[in-house]
Amino acid sequence: MSLANYEEKATDFGNPNWVAYQTIVRTEVRRFTRIWVQTMIPPAITMTLYFIIFGSLIGRRIGEMGGFDYMAYIVPGLIMMSVITNSYANVSSSFFGAKFGKFIEEMLVSPISNQTILLGYVTGGVARAVFVGIIVTILSLFFTHLAIHNILAVVSITLLTAVLFSLLGFINGVYAKRFDDVSIVPTFVLTPLTYLGGVFFSIDLLPDFWAGVAQLNPILYVVNAFRFGILGVSDISLGWAYGILISMTVVAYVIAVRLLANGAGVRS
Amino acid sequence: MSYALEINSLKKTYDNGFEALKGIDLTVEKGDFFALLGPNGAGKSTTIGILCSLVNKSSGSVKVMGYDIDHDFGMAKRHLGVVPQEFNFNQFEKTQNILINTAGYHGIPRAEATPRIEHYLKRLGLWDKRDNPSRALSGGMKRRLLIARALVHQPDLLILDEPTAGVDIELRRGMWDFLTEINNQGTTIILTTHYLEEAEALCRNVSIINHGEIIANSSTRDLLASLHTVTFVCDLAAPIDSVPVIEGYECALPDAMTLEVEVDKGQSLNEVFAALSAHQVSVTSMRTKTNRLEELFVSMTSGDSK
Numbered sequence: 001m002s003l004a005n006y007e008e009k010a011t012d013f014g015n016p017n018w019v020a021y022q023t024i025v026r027t028e029v030r031r032f033t034r035i036w037v038q039t040m041i042p043p044a045i046t047m048t049l050y051f052i053i054f055g056s057l058i059g060r061r062i063g064e065m066g067g068f069d070y071m072a073y074i075v076p077g078l079i080m081m082s083v084i085t086n087s088y089a090n091v092s093s094s095f096f097g098a099k100f101g102k103f104i105e106e107m108l109v110s111p112i113s114n115q116t117i118l119l120g121y122v123t124g125g126v127a128r129a130v131f132v133g134i135i136v137t138i139l140s141l142f143f144t145h146l147a148i149h150n151i152l153a154v155v156s157i158t159l160l161t162a163v164l165f166s167l168l169g170f171i172n173g174v175y176a177k178r179f180d181d182v183s184i185v186p187t188f189v190l191t192p193l194t195y196l197g198g199v200f201f202s203i204d205l206l207p208d209f210w211a212g213v214a215q216l217n218p219i220l221y222v223v224n225a226f227r228f229g230i231l232g233v234s235d236i237s238l239g240w241a242y243g244i245l246i247s248m249t250v251v252a253y254v255i256a257v258r259l260l261a262n263g264a265g266v267r268s
Numbered sequence: 269m270s271y272a273l274e275i276n277s278l279k280k281t282y283d284n285g286f287e288a289l290k291g292i293d294l295t296v297e298k299g300d301f302f303a304l305l306g307p308n309g310a311g312k313s314t315t316i317g318i319l320c321s322l323v324n325k326s327s328g329s330v331k332v333m334g335y336d337i338d339h340d341f342g343m344a345k346r347h348l349g350v351v352p353q354e355f356n357f358n359q360f361e362k363t364q365n366i367l368i369n370t371a372g373y374h375g376i377p378r379a380e381a382t383p384r385i386e387h388y389l390k391r392l393g394l395w396d397k398r399d400n401p402s403r404a405l406s407g408g409m410k411r412r413l414l415i416a417r418a419l420v421h422q423p424d425l426l427i428l429d430e431p432t433a434g435v436d437i438e439l440r441r442g443m444w445d446f447l448t449e450i451n452n453q454g455t456t457i458i459l460t461t462h463y464l465e466e467a468e469a470l471c472r473n474v475s476i477i478n479h480g481e482i483i484a485n486s487s488t489r490d491l492l493a494s495l496h497t498v499t500f501v502c503d504l505a506a507p508i509d510s511v512p513v514i515e516g517y518e519c520a521l522p523d524a525m526t527l528e529v530e531v532d533k534g535q536s537l538n539e540v541f542a543a544l545s546a547h548q549v550s551v552t553s554m555r556t557k558t559n560r561l562e563e564l565f566v567s568m569t570s571g572d573s574k
Contacts, residue, residue, distance in 0.1 A: 016342070016375020023372025102356035106366075106417075109320040110373035111345035268282065268323050 020112040021120050028124025032090055032131075039090070039128060040135060043082045047136045050078050051143045054200065066202050066233045071144040076227040077199030080161060082136045084194060084219065085186060087129035087162040088169035091121050092182045095173030104266055114260035118170060118253075125166030126159065133158060146230060153229030153238070160245045161222045167252035174256070174265040193219045198227075203235045218248060270334045272298045272425045272456035273319070278328035280314050280480075288314040290480040291328065296473070298333075298424075301451045302458045303467035303488070305561075306477035307569050312460045313353070315477070316429050320350045333424050346374065349423030351414045353430050359403035363394060363413060366402055367420050374421035381420065388416040392446070408439045415443070419450070426450070427458045432466060444470060464562040468492070474561070478569045491564060493533075499557035500537070502527045505550035514543040528557060 032039045051071070059070035066073055098104035107117055140146065148154055168185075176182045197219030203211045214220055215236070225241035228234035234241075259265070273296040280289040289311045296302045306312045317323030319330060319337070330337045335344035357366045364385060371381030389395040392412040397405060402413060411431060418426060428447070432440045440463075447470065451457050461467055467474060467488070474491050476484040484491060507524035517540060518530040527549070529540055544551060 019375045019377050020373050023369055026372075027369055098358075101358060102354060103358045105320075105322060105352070105356045106370055107373055108322055109345065109348070109350050110370070110421075111342040111375065112373050113342075263321075263324055267321065268317070 016111060017113055017116045020110070021116050021123075024107075024117065024120025025123045025127070028090070028094060028121065029127050031094060032124070032128045039086070040132065043086060043132045044135050044139060047078055047082060048139055050074070051140060055143055066227075066231070068231055068233070069144070072146070072231065073202075073227075074200055075140045075144055075146060076230040077194075077197070077223045079133055079136050079140070080157075080219075080223050080226045081194050081199055083129040083133045083158060083161050084165050084222065085190060086132040087125040087165040088172070088186060088190060089182075090128040091125040091166045091169035092172040092176065092185075094124065095121055095170055096176045096179070096182050099173070099176075099266060100179075108266060114257060118167075118256050118260060121170055122163055122166040125169060126162040129162035129166070130158065133162075148230055149232035150229045153225065157222065157225045157229055157241070157245070160242075160249060161226070164245060164249045164252060167249065167256050170256050171252065171259065174259045176265075190219075193217050194223075196220075198223045198235060218244060221245060270298070271295045271331070272300065272333055273458065274329075274331040274334075275315070276329045278315070278318065278330065279326045280311075280318065280323065281326045288480055289318075289325075289328075292477065292480070292482050294475055294482060294485065296425075296456060296458060298456055299451075299454060300456055300473055301448075301471045302456070303471035303474045304458055304460045304477065305464065305467060305474060305565060306460075310477045310569070311480040312477055313429065314480075316350065316352075316427055316460070319427065320348060321345070346421065347424045349418035349421065349426045351418045351426070351428040351431050353433065355402075355410045355414065357402055357410075357413065357417065359401070361402055362399055363402050363405065364389070364398040366413065367417055370417050371420045376421060384420055384422070385416075388419055392416050408435050411435055411439075412443075415446070423455070425456045425458070429460050430462060431459070432461065432463060440466070464565055468561040476565060476568055483568055488561070492561060496533050498531050500529050500531060500540075501555055501557050502529065502544075502551045503553045505552050508549060512544060512547040512549055514540060517543075527551075 054074055055071035059074070062070045064070065064073075095104070098107075137146070172182060172185050196214060197217050198214070203214045203220065206214060221236060221241040221244050224234040224236045225238055225245070228238055228241075273294070275292060275294040277291045277293060278289050279287075279291050281287045292311070292315070294304075294315075304312055304315070314323055318325045319332065321337070330344075332344040333347040335347065337344045361369070367385040367388070368378055368381055371385070372378070376384075386395065389398055392415060394405075394409060394412055394416065397409060402410065405413060411434075415428070415431065418428075431447075432443055435443065444466070447457055447459075459467065459471060471488055474484070474486065474488050475482055504525050504527055508521070508527070509524070511519050511521045512527070513519075514529070516535065520528040522528060527544075531537060531540065541551070
């Protein structure tokens, strides 16, 4: 095929970045669905254990929290915990895997823009977070009744949270040099912050000082905003939650795009 | 004139201070079959890395088919196909999916890519393996998969970084035929290789890079013509006891059935054969002691110019 013909045909294909974006998303979704035993089953089992132990067994002795029975109170936080860990893990491990196997070079030598690469990976992370979030939500219905208070808040907070933690996972993947590097943040940062982020308790229970400290934890805003969407109660203002989530997402996006533009972790 | 590749004052200094490229200039004409040669660490891979955005250059400019890789990033990439040294594809992905993905990254939808992929997989003998995970392919098949992947967007400039490394002779010859075929169809090819016989057989023009500098850049024929001395190895019909004296030529006798004769530029083999006939020495076959390009390459890169 001559050069002139190729250029004509390339134009006929439409926006090449859109095709590239669809390709990355399809590849990402195929990846986490192909290894569903590693990606879908563990959160389902873990969350079921949380529902049984914290909700049914311990929760009966705790009684009510925030005006709801304890099981209903912790379900929104546990769903968000799944969304956070799965969006983060999907992007960090997938991007690092592509670096480690060097097949990230397939994208780097192609005409795809950096933003398309980033959006493709983030969409993959959001897709997995939503899949797992739905699975955990369905499982929770075996243990409690969920009446959605504000569907817009539920959808928007889920998507915003998944986008933010996918971006953070991407940044982790860029800097990671070993497989250990993609598990350090989830283990030593995300999990503790999630436990301290009001999944299992209201910050009203904390002494003033620690309640103030807790407000530095971004996961607190995620959990409470989502809990507002499901139950209609929150320890913090919804406006603050959106403001912080959107601000962090914008900052994380700018950092991720800059890292890609500079070739951090992928170009020498 | 618009070139397939135009490199101007290209420099690369790595973070550790190593100066891999010291300001090289290089042009490759459209339709050429070009060899970029050099010893390990000479700067070949750095140059290729810069062309395909895997290495950030320190300064200088690079144009692919007239498109600057900094200012016309998308168009430059669209015209460039790269076959790397390493198997840098997803080992868990099916052979066919690797090509579908690569086509997608170049903006080519699946429906358009599918017939192209079928063509290249069949042409390169991989069609039966299309649904196999790439990790299950043999080394030679993986090498061919890299070539198919580099061609799926039908680039006008194809760069192959040691494509026949570790490939058996039959497969290597098959690859040569295929590369010659696509070059004849108009694709410009730049080849790096350690098999200098390969460069001599395939490439019309050659550039030799050493210590980050281009030390030779001309047609293969002209470069070979600059070789001052060629050593010919003659297989003899019958054993001889001593080295025959041929005036003006240096001869050696490694064993009784083999005679080596050094022939300088301007000297004639006819004189050698006439002298050997006079000495009653009969030659059954003859070959050059080393590949001619290899001889030149070694003398240039070792600084030992004959």
